[in-house]
Amino acid sequence: MIGSVRARMSGHDWEIGRLIVAPDLQSQGIGRWLLELAESQAPEEARSVVLFTGAKSKRNLTMYRKAGYRVTGASEHLGVPTKHLAKRISR
Numbered sequence: 001m002i003g004s005v006r007a008r009m010s011g012h013d014w015e016i017g018r019l020i021v022a023p024d025l026q027s028q029g030i031g032r033w034l035l036e037l038a039e040s041q042a043p044e045e046a047r048s049v050v051l052f053t054g055a056k057s058k059r060n061l062t063m064y065r066k067a068g069y070r071v072t073g074a075s076e077h078l079g080v081p082t083k084h085l086a087k088r089i090s091r
Helices: 030-040 058-066
Strands: 003-010 013-021 048-054 070-077 080-088
Touching (some): 013 030, 030 058, 048 058, 048 070
Antiparallel strands (some): 003 013, 048 080, 070 080
16 A cells, blocks of 8 residues: 545544555655645535644644645644644635
């Protein structure tokens, strides 16, 4: 497996989750490509794209910020501090 991502509608949000890339293939643009693919599948009724990542995942946070995401909050998921991010969908 090279990588994977999944997404689903929740209210008016297109939730992206489980975006992963095999460790030996990271930093080659695969994560960015998977993110763009997941975003492109958002249905017409989606108003924003939301996701979360580990609060200490600097590489992930940098990639999401470059893709236009902004931190909207923080929480703990399964005992791990997380940052919530979102961006509006423009059509």
